[in-house]
Amino acid sequence: MEFIVASSVGVLTAAGVYLLLRARTYPVILGLTLLTYAVNFFLFAMGRLSVNLPPVISDEALGYADPLPQALVLTAIVISFGMTAVAVAMALRAYLESDSDHVDLSRSEGSEKADHS
Amino acid sequence: MNHWIILPILVPAVVAPMIVLAVRHDIVLARVFSVASAVIMLLLGGILMGMAADGQTQMYALGNWPMPFGIVLVLDQLSALMLVLTAVLGLVVVLYAIDGWDRHGRHFHALFQLQLMGINGAFLTGDLFNLFVFFEILLIASYGLMVHGGGPARMRAGVQYVVVNLVGSSVFLVAIGLIYGVTGTLNMADLALRVPEVGASEQALLQTGALLLLLVFGVKAALVPVQFWLPGTYALAPAPVAALFAIMTKVGAYSIIRMYILVFGDGAGEAAGIAADWLLPAALVTLVVGMVGVLASRSLGQMVSFGVIGSMGTLLTAVSLFTPEALSAGLYYLLHSTLAAATLFLIVGLVVDRRPGLGDDLVVAPTFAQAGLIAGGFFLAAIAMVGMPPLAGFLGKLLILDAARDSDAVIWIWSLILVTSLLAIIGFGRGGSTLFWKSAAVKGRLETDGAPESGALSFVAVGLLLASLVFLTVFAGPVTGYLDATAAQLFETRAYISAVLD
Numbered sequence: 302m303e304f305i306v307a308s309s310v311g312v313l314t315a316a317g318v319y320l321l322l323r324a325r326t327y328p329v330i331l332g333l334t335l336l337t338y339a340v341n342f343f344l345f346a347m348g349r350l351s352v353n354l355p356p357v358i359s360d361e362a363l364g365y366a367d368p369l370p371q372a373l374v375l376t377a378i379v380i381s382f383g384m385t386a387v388a389v390a391m392a393l394r395a396y397l398e399s400d401s402d403h404v405d406l407s408r409s410e411g412s413e414k415a416d417h418s
Numbered sequence: 419m420n421h422w423i424i425l426p427i428l429v430p431a432v433v434a435p436m437i438v439l440a441v442r443h444d445i446v447l448a449r450v451f452s453v454a455s456a457v458i459m460l461l462l463g464g465i466l467m468g469m470a471a472d473g474q475t476q477m478y479a480l481g482n483w484p485m486p487f488g489i490v491l492v493l494d495q496l497s498a499l500m501l502v503l504t505a506v507l508g509l510v511v512v513l514y515a516i517d518g519w520d521r522h523g524r525h526f527h528a529l530f531q532l533q534l535m536g537i538n539g540a541f542l543t544g545d546l547f548n549l550f551v552f553f554e555i556l557l558i559a560s561y562g563l564m565v566h567g568g569g570p571a572r573m574r575a576g577v578q579y580v581v582v583n584l585v586g587s588s589v590f591l592v593a594i595g596l597i598y599g600v601t602g603t604l605n606m607a608d609l610a611l612r613v614p615e616v617g618a619s620e621q622a623l624l625q626t627g628a629l630l631l632l633l634v635f636g637v638k639a640a641l642v643p644v645q646f647w648l649p650g651t652y653a654l655a656p657a658p659v660a661a662l663f664a665i666m667t668k669v670g671a672y673s674i675i676r677m678y679i680l681v682f683g684d685g686a687g688e689a690a691g692i693a694a695d696w697l698l699p700a701a702l703v704t705l706v707v708g709m710v711g712v713l714a715s716r717s718l719g720q721m722v723s724f725g726v727i728g729s730m731g732t733l734l735t736a737v738s739l740f741t742p743e744a745l746s747a748g749l750y751y752l753l754h755s756t757l758a759a760a761t762l763f764l765i766v767g768l769v770v771d772r773r774p775g776l777g778d779d780l781v782v783a784p785t786f787a788q789a790g791l792i793a794g795g796f797f798l799a800a801i802a803m804v805g806m807p808p809l810a811g812f813l814g815k816l817l818i819l820d821a822a823r824d825s826d827a828v829i830w831i832w833s834l835i836l837v838t839s840l841l842a843i844i845g846f847g848r849g850g851s852t853l854f855w856k857s858a859a860v861k862g863r864l865e866t867d868g869a870p871e872s873g874a875l876s877f878v879a880v881g882l883l884l885a886s887l888v889f890l891t892v893f894a895g896p897v898t899g900y901l902d903a904t905a906a907q908l909f910e911t912r913a914y915i916s917a918v919l920d
Contacts, residue, residue, distance in 0.1 A: 347599035399570035406650040
């Protein structure tokens with residue numbers, strides 16, 4: 302199980318970083334999503350991997366799953382979900398206004414300035 | 419329990435939704451609420467500073483949960499100081515913004531309050547995960563503020579800013595996961611107790627976590643090699659927002675100071691002093707990159723942005739020595755550089771408003787309205803920023819140079835700070851003379867349609883910031899006295915731990 306979890310975190314991260322480096326908004330947002338999946342998975346595993354252990358106190362329990370990483374993951378999921386929505390909205394608006402979906406500012410087509418309105 | 423401690427977070431948290439829900443159609447009422455909230459936060463900052471002045475660390479356990487399980491806010495002299503700095507900056511920025519900037523888009527004041535809430539929270543929290551949460555709050559608000567007013571270039575800069583910070587947040591979570599995995603806690607005081615006990619087999623995980631954390635704080639503090647996002651963002655953000663962002667880089671610096679003294683400081687066993695080896699070279703390179711950037715800038719906004727990077731380099735050089743003297747000097751420089759950068763960003767806003775079509779580009783063009791007054795302000799602020807006598811920047815750099823005397827890297831620190839100061843003087847001198855002096859020799863006059871938007875109130879805001887710089891210079895004695903006590907308190911980690919856990 303450790304091997305599967307570790308390698309899936311690795312594959313997700315690698316794919317996410319690759320997509321981020323494409324530096325165009327659509328792949329970048331997909332890359333960010335994969336990266337957050339990897340992070341959530343990783344956080345979850347930080348409470349140590351265990352099977353069939355209860356998170357709450359009971360008399361028959363032999364051991365406990367750590368409930369805190371699960372709470373952290375929940376927070377992280379909510380935040381990253383909201384953030385992805387913000388990023389999508391801003392990327393769309395930027396693309397519609399500037400006709401460029403480059404994320405890297407220095408690779409802008411032509412040298413635009415902010416309209417100092 | 420001292421309930422005052424949570425008020426700097428509660429006040430903006432209540433005012434922001436009130437502005438969105440109740441007064442969103444009435445800009446005048448929104449302004450009243452926003453200014454009132456800023457004034458209240460300044461008063462609160464003063465009160466909390468008074469409470470912290472006796473050198474006792476105070477804690478506030480939310481919901482009265484027992485430590486180390488509950489969420490905790492901690493007030494010490496450093497957090498009180500940062501709250502006051504944030505409140506001063508917030509008040510000035512909101513004064514500038516209500517002169518017309520807040521009409522350019524919707525929800526400026528609500529986002530502004532949320533931003534202050536996030537910053538205040540980051541300064542008060544005593545828990546690593548809540549530091550992450552407050553970082554997110556201040557970032558979400560800053561995304562909205564950054565693109566306030568819109569425009570293609572600003573939107574694109576906004577996307578870049580969002581993406582960089584989202585990646586930063588992911589790395590932050592990985593670091594938190596690693597540290598939690600080996601210590602089983604995220605409460606900073608508890609971490610300080612657990613980190614020395616981490617066994618040799620898990621040191622690799624712990625130290626990876628600690629260095630990833632440094633990377634995240636480095637992104638916020640614009641430390642080389644992760645400084646690249648700053649010039650585009652700050653130069654293209656609206657003037658009042660850029661001025662407010664001057665405190666955001668300091669949130670990164672604050673987090674570095676807090677974590678790497680308390681948790682990964684001298685008492686951290688094998689992981690002790692893990693940041694210093696990386697921080698000093700990175701800070702010196704940041705200093706050079708920033709000041710060379712000042713020299714190469716093509717617009718005033720860009721120049722100030724690179725000036726911010728350079729000043730972060732100076733500040734983090736002082737921090738990276740990890741001695742009370744250097745830290746006290748660094749904190750003085752922190753206060754000064756925040757105020758100086760904010761002043762310059764507001765002045766850039768004044769210039770942009772008065773040069774239609776040209777903005778803040780460094781090209782010779784006919785003179786413009788109130789050029790003399792603005793030039794005077796720029797002259798003072800630039801003197802402060804580059805660290806020339808008589809203003810506070812000079813004292814700050816002098817204190818840092820003096821504190822670096824005993825360091826092994828003293829030659830590097832002295833020579834780089836002095837040489838880069840010269841670069842900055844040349845850069846700002848060139849910028850100022852192109853914009854204000856040479857333009858006087860060109861015939862004609864740039865006219866805006868009607869009066870420029872930034873009127874008397876904007877000048878009052880700039881004047882207040884300049885006055886605060888003068889205040890910092892004149893009262894350098896008492897201020898450094900307070901900062902010495904602050905630095906000493908920071909290195910008394912035992913007192914912090916017992917205040918939180920006992």
